[in-house]
Amino acid sequence: MKRTIFLAVCVFVAGQLFAQSDKDHRFKVVKNLEVFNTIYKHLDLLYVDTLDADEVVGTAINAMLSSLDPYTEYYPEENTSDLKEMFTGKFAGIGSLVRFNHKLKNVVIEEPYENMPAAEAGLRRGDIILSINDSSMAGKDVAYVSSRLRGDAGTTIKVKVKRPATGKTIQFKVTRRTVQNPPVPFYGMQGSETGYIQLNSFNENCSKDVRRAFIELKNQGMKSLVLDLRGNGGGSEMEAVRLVNMFVPKGKLVVSNRGKQKRANHDYLTTVEPLDSVMPLVVLVNGGSASSSEIVSGALQDLDRAVILGTRTYGKGLVQMPVDLPYNGLLKLTTNKYYIPSGRCIQAVNYNRGRGGKSEQIPDSLTNIFYTANGREVRDGGGITPDVVIRPDSLANITYYLSVLDTTEVMHDYILDYVNTHPKIAPAATFDLTDAEYEQFKQRVLASNFTYDRESEKYLKDLIKLAQFEGYYEDAKEEFENLKRKLNHNVEKDLDFNKEQIKQMLTADIVSDYYFQRGTIENSLRHDKQLKEAIRLLQTPDEYGKLLMPEKK
Incomplete structure (x- = not known):
């Protein structure tokens, strides 16, 4: 009886403490928002110069977000297309890389993409971009020229260039269209039995491209596969789950999302039968392999489905989602950490640790041991450590x-x-x-x-x-x-x-x-x-x- 009363008292006291803590938090939020609002009113009314509200408040918003993690970002209405491009991998333009030529002090065409407007119109590497729609590009930097080459799909622009090979000035009419760098830029057989697929990004439907490549290679006699995720910075989490499902039986846990809001927590399992659950598989990774690349390589490692080879991955174990804001703005918000099948989170950096938003690299000595399906030791923190570490030749x-x-x-x-x-x-x-x-x-x-x-x-x-x-x-x-x-x-x-x-x-x-x-x-x-x-x-x-x-x- 006494023990029951003691527990009841503990629960009551704890409840009071949590309620008090929640009340204090709400008070601090209201207080600081009121202080911020009052400060801006005084600035707007009394400051010696006229304020640009978008610039001043935008700077305040970005300063607030910078105290958190580098992935939580604010996109005002005029920049929301950048975020949409990040999630979809698509943009509208002429489909060509451009670069600044140091000798000419001008931007030039560097690499037209295959089957894209620039290549189809006849633009070639080295063409010096003189003007776009009669607006001079002389001496402009890459960002300036690129922004003029992009635009709404279906619109036509005039691009005047000088071709170094002939010295002639040529004008091209180029109709912009949606450009998406192919997520699978190359696949093919390496010898008579080993297939190779390079996946550059986890854009929408990229798993379908990998699936098509896999089936074609298998029809060519593929008995084993190398999946190349080096330099793949990630993208869609669902595409990562679908890719793992190609090699793992139905009903297997691939990744779990856990955050502050329990209703947003989710476990992602494989939902269909795999293409091949036994073919030997090696996944190539490096320091540029992040996010969805780490979900794929980490899940396949935890399930002992593939050998991971290369160098340690980036270590991004955070998940973002877009949030609609008033006046057509967007917030890319970190809402969860993700955990791969062994239960580990491979996030390499602790953000907002203590006051001042300081970030700390998690040392290897503080990482924890987890176990794969077969009982192999793996660790959290610091990305995915390959089963076989092979360093590439350094660039001289x-x-x-x-x-x-x-x-x-x-x-x-x-x-x-x-x-x-x-x-x-x-x-x-x-x-x-x-x-x-x-x-x-x-x-x-x-x-x-x-x-x-x-x-x-x-x-x-x-x-x-x-x-x-x-x-x-x-x-x-x-x-x-x-x-x-x-x-x-x-x-x-x-x-x-x-x-x-x-x-x-x-x-x-x-x-x-x-x-x-x-x-x-x-x-x-x-x-x-x-x-x-x-x-x-x-x-x-x-x-x-x-x-x-x-x-x-």
Whole structure:
């Protein structure tokens, strides 16, 4: 009896505390909203300059949201199309990448998409965009030009360009239409028995594209599959569930959403019979694999359905939904964390931890152990750790400068000249630059006065400064001078040392002009060490099977 009374008292006191806590929270909300409203009224009435309400209040809203997580964002009416594009992967435009040419100080056409208005109208890589609808684009940046190329589907624009190959000025009429980068830009057989499917994003209906590719590859004799999710930043959660369902039996839990509102919590299970629940499967991931990519790779790992290979994923375990706002605005709001079948959440960063909205990377030492269906140990926090870690070759500094930062544009000009003098090339899967052609490119680079910052020289300078500060430099001066001579900036030597990597980049860019994105991917797979390891693993059934079983202790 006494125990019953004690419990009743505890419940009553707890109820009072919760009620008090809830009352305090409501009071704080009302108080702060009233203070904010009063401050703005005084600003509007008394501030020395006239206020732009959209700018001032918009800044306040964005400052408030920035104290939370980077995925909760406000979109006023004029920017809601950006959010819709993010969720659907669709926009209206001419269908081409553009880039800023450092030498010309102008935006140029970089890569027209296959079967899109720009390519169909005849625009080509290197075309210098002079004007759009008679409005000059001279000296404008990429964001400015891109915004003018986009517009409502069905509208026609005039694009005036100068073609470097001929020096002629040409005007094109291009009719905009809905553009959606193909979620599956390439799939094909890698050898006689292994299929390969690259999925770039989880756009609407992307699982149907993967399904079609899978069936076609299976009809070609596919016995095992590599699913490439590297660089896939995610998208639709439901598409991720449908993709997992292709390989996992009906009725299996794929992902659970949990948030503040219990009615919004949901468990997503597979709902139909799979296409194939036994075919050996390797999923490729890297640091750019996030969100829905992590749901797919994590669920397949937790269910021991696939071997995950590559490098650790991004670690986004949060779910967003769009919320309608007054005056046609939208709020992209983080409402849930998601948990994959083992029960783990792979969110890598704690946002809004303590006062001031500070974020903290979750250290590996604080992650928790969970178990896959077969009993393998896996951990939460910090993304999906692959079963097999294979790091790609790093990009050499000279390669990066040539392709991205070079103000002489020597690589860009070489590619244009090559394409203009070669009406056709070998198939994408086999095309490569010859050694003689690479030598021609090398001589162009040397003649262009191309320079770049060598990382080794930077580190040496920092080391010398540190040695001088600590008083060791004079004693080691001779060694430093010898090292400085050995690290002498020698572009020709670096072009020779990094020949194969630079050739691969040149080859990929040239191939895109003839075979578009699908050709570039097909060509580059020949040099992909992660793919090669995945294929080797799939061809070694015993090793593949052992990876899906717990380690014997």
